[in-house]
Amino acid sequence: MKIAIVTETFLPSTDGIVTRLTKAIDYFIREGHEVLVIAPDLGVYDYKGAKVVGVKPITFPFYRYRKWGVPSRKVYRELKKFQPDVVHAVNPILLATSAVKAAQKLDLPLVSSYHTHLPKYLDYYKVYKPAKPLLWWYIKRNHKNADLNLVTSKAIHDELAEQGIERLDIIPRGVDVIHRHPDYRDEEMRERLTGGKPSNKLLVFIGRIAVEKEIHKLLPLLEKRPDISLAIIGDGPARTDIEKRFKGTNTVFTGFIHGEELSKAFATGDAFIFPSVSETLGLVILESMASGLPVIGAKSGPTNEQVAHGVTGMLYENEDLDSMMEAVSVLEDEEKLETMRRNARNEALDYAWDKTSQRLIDFYMEARDRHSVGSRNM
Structure with missing residues (x-):
């Protein structure tokens, strides 16, 4: 399977999303899948055989702690060239929204995953809190056309379902039980x-x-x-x-x-x-x-x-x-x-990464099958 992952964060950044992605890519490569990663350009262009394409990042004046990728037509060009079997838009807020649009234009199966609960974050920044309804509208727009929307817990599954987001499923937890011992x-x-x-x-x-x-x-x-x-x-x-x-x-x-x-x-x-x-x-x-x-x-x-x-x-x-x-x-x-x-x-010990990563492959295949029969409303 040819898998394209478009993500708002990747190496050398260190966070839970990056850990989950690198463990999944490790497994995908071992299993013989071909992987393309599109991420903010932070100087990493290959990860264990997976090609990493960088998109020029910017730094926002109100959050100088990290660099961000922004929507780019480069995502469309790279996906068109790669012709993946599935596109995975990881946290489609900025850069990964380009994957959502490109998948639609190229008629490619699309999986979107939700990892950062931004509406909840607004509760901690009073100046931005009134924007919460607008943020939910934006999130729903970026998830409405996915063949499958993945979340990381039942609590978030239920909250997104209440907001009207459909075709939801839960990615199992995973952990490295060798290096966390x-x-x-x-x-x-x-x-x-x-x-x-x-x-x-x-x-x-x-x-x-x-x-x-x-x-x-x-x-x-x-x-x-x-x-x-x-x-x-x-x-x-x-x-x-x-x-x-x-x-x-x-x-x-x-x-x-x-x-x-x-x-x-x-x-x-x-x-x-x-x-x-x-x-x-x-x-x-x-x-x-x-x-x-x-x-x-x-x-x-x-x-x-x-x-x-x-x-x-x-x-x-x-x-x-x-x-x-x-x-x-x-x-x-x-x-x-x-x-x-x-x-x-x-x-x-029940949550080794390989089990989680294989479940992600299963989700990709489910999205591909849904897309092939036009069954996004299933």
Whole structure:
């Protein structure tokens, strides 16, 4: 099968979407499929045999943290030349909207996938919040002609269905159970992540540092619990503000780390803390579980689907400090914590990437079959 993937984000960027895509491409290439990737031009032109075509990116003045691809006729030209069996528009907001239009013009099967819950993000930026109805209209327009629309959780599936988006299905979760493993636990890394206080309980947060990640809500916890250290691993537009707010607490900011260092960071904590309620999935949840870390997370649809309260982690009510403190108190119960570590690891073992990637191939074939009989209304 010839597969064209048009995405708003790709290497060398690091986020959940890029992880999902690279793991899928690894599998596609091994299985003999031909893959073309069209993405913002960040200097990567080949990925393990898959050709990567770059589109000149721009930087928006209100979000200088990253570069963005914008709609381009180059997408149409590349798809026309490649003649794929299926086009996958990943998060069609800017660049990937060109894939939606090109697939229609070229009469190609189209899969669109929804990974970033932008309407929810607007709740955290008051100046943009009134634009939410317009944003939903734009999202629906970019998904209405897909032969299949993929989401990453049942909660998001139901929300998009309520908005009138049709032909929805759920991409299974996936995780690298080899490089996310409890055996990567490392005492030197613990010394680093606790700021030289390895006897402290260690909570780990890994991800983009942005307002919608709600990291600031962890501050009262740290002020009340000086025996807890927090490691914030990642970077983003809110980092400077968060560093100022957390000054004087037991918080370590590492910036982005990769490879074996990141595996060690996942495995070395006592628990993974996940305060965000704006995610479509939160791939880091499953990565932490594979690493043997229980998850302490704010309740939201996608998080509730992944974390079994009292079994693989602890859930707390969003914006309720007492509820958060109660969830974190599990750190004092070493026997229960150890049981949850084992449960988390065992749960993750059911979600190897190859299974997820093969399911994506199945979705591509379903979209191709639907398109061939003109059955988008099925």
